[in-house]
Amino acid sequence: SPLLLFANRRDVRLVDAGGVKLESTIVVSGLEDAAAVDFQFSKGAVYWTDVSEEAIKQTYLNQTGAAVQNVVISGLVSPDGLACDWVGKKLYWTDSETNRIEVANLNGTSRKVLFWQDLDQPRAIALDPAHGYMYWTDWGETPRIERAGMDGSTRKIIVDSDIYWPNGLTIDLEEQKLYWADAKLSFIHRANLDGSLRMVMVVVVIVVVMMMVVGMILLVGMILVVGMVLVVGMMAVVVVLVVLVLVVVLVVVVWQKVVEGSLTHPFALTLSGDTLYWTDWQTRSIHACNKRTGEKRKEILSALYSPMDIQVLSPERQPYFHTRCEEDNGGCSHLCLLSPREPFYACACPTGVRLQDNGQTCKADEVVTDRQRPQVPSTLPACVDAS
Template sequence: MDGTHRAIIIEKEIYWPNGLTLDYGEQKLYWADAKFNFIHRSNLDGTSREPVVQGDLPHPFALTLYEDTLFWTDWNTHSIHACRKQTGEDRRKIHSDIFSPMDIHVFSALRQPTVPTPCSLENGGCSHLCLLSPATPFYQCACPTGVQLLDDRKTCRNGPTQVLLLARRTDLRRISLDTPDFTDIILQADDIRHAIAIDYDPVDGHIYWTDDEVKAIRRSALDGSDAQFVVTSQVNHPDGIAVDWIARNLYWTDTGTDRIEVARLNGTMRKILISEDLDEPRAIVLDPVAGYMYWTDWGEVPKIERADLDGTERLVMANTSLGWPNGLALDYHERKVYWGDAKTDKIELGALSSL
């Protein structure tokens, strides 16, 4: 039950396996196949397979057991059926006229027995999840998705320490880089209509994003909670966003107003930095240590530009062999800038000082 020792136990004569249930007393596995219209059983390792109900099952879905009776739901008959679990005899319909019958379970002390386990006492000493296992020591401590288990094998970190943040139009997702599976977690921020750009403030732990449909800049906690609006007025098509985590400012580009603006992280003290010679400004990234901002413009004359963080000393870094420069990223250590071009279908890079 800790996810290890995965094994295939049935792989022949199986097509649409739906329902699945266990007979704990006789150590048997039962399953229904809606394509082959049968209910079969086997030992728990897949051996000694035999039919229980064969044919005349339009679309069996879910299974459960109670003492000597097997119950199942059927999508086509819209009913709950039953039979004797050993022979399949005494078949009967016990409830009908059910709209779309899905899962079914029996609640009984016989089906949910209580036994002492390593997880019974103080969660096995685990800080988060205690997962039972048939192998010594018969349990494993585990952590939420993307969170590392510390060296004591019992305690999880408070959360992920290295993450990818993904804006995916109608939701925001977090992908932990601490673990090798790269599973994405949907953040619980509500009412996201058309998220485009996203950035993170490591000091206060806020995520900031632009929403092109509601024409606003929003923020939330890293888990998506406490979502709030930061900038809502005179925002047309906010495309790029970047957090200055040192000076505590927020920068964004707007392809509707053709501006680059800045404000405090709470949206106050707003200022237009650049409003001339901008056609379609998109991505923006900051190097607050060096005092520079960089942005892409995919307008009629596509280019990548740089300016001081106060908008002065503006400089074109690249304006040849560009089509639709979109994404932009800085490598602070190597002093490189990366960009993606949606027209040339390339990801390119150059030195920050010699583009």
């Protein structure tokens, strides 16, 4: 059964989704405002963002007394999204206040701003290293989901209609599907990775059905009332009205039981096998359902403090494959980023440092050490080339 790793604002926890006794285990506690979380399974590393501390941090699983380490502690304001490239060994994150998407090595070095224009509150971010793509949600004035190469190339809007508060985002790596949660619509959607063949997976169809049932009951009741007024008299009408009210109340009660635990404010989601998991802000719980049909709904864990981001902690979610970046860092002096375009990787430099004409080496006279490097500003002027 899958282990679910999730941020709970004040801590990061694990829960066995198939366990007999569903109790969560605290991975790290004493946090201020843990929001996004991800992991590197091969190293047992867990990464999370802390919005209050404006930082990205790290610890290790299964290491007694493992220390919490700072990864990024400057130039962040509201790091809402985080994703670990387990193949290229990079961290990607979004910041909904600076309106940037950035990348760095797993230890926070060689930090680069990939996108800082035409962003308005980017939130969730997900990676597909096998194809070199990254995906993110943006819930600003023009809500949308975008896709781009993990090297910052080929940026494209893939969903921009019937979308309002896109929170969670996850990728089905096996079936090449994209899932996202919309907190305003209270739905979970699915589409191809290019945004096509979109459909609603977890729907409140029951609400529509019950409204139709209640409407039919009221219509039949009105017909009966009119008929009885004409044939029998007022006493019979009163009896019919009482029965009608009782039936409607019964239908409403049954409906509430059926949709108990339905989507109220879905935030983050992940999947394992045929099961989709998500956190809900309003119910303060974790839920699950079949990823294809939306059926077999169940509550995994409840009475949480404030469930935020969630991941399935499993090697199946981080399959290994060979890349050119593993061989001498792809020949790159600094960042070797996966790409959807041949040769399927690209060399890149930290923000403010230019790449030489050979396409591999950052200009030596511009490169500064981490000790020398000033804090990355929270905003970039329009005249600066962030590439």
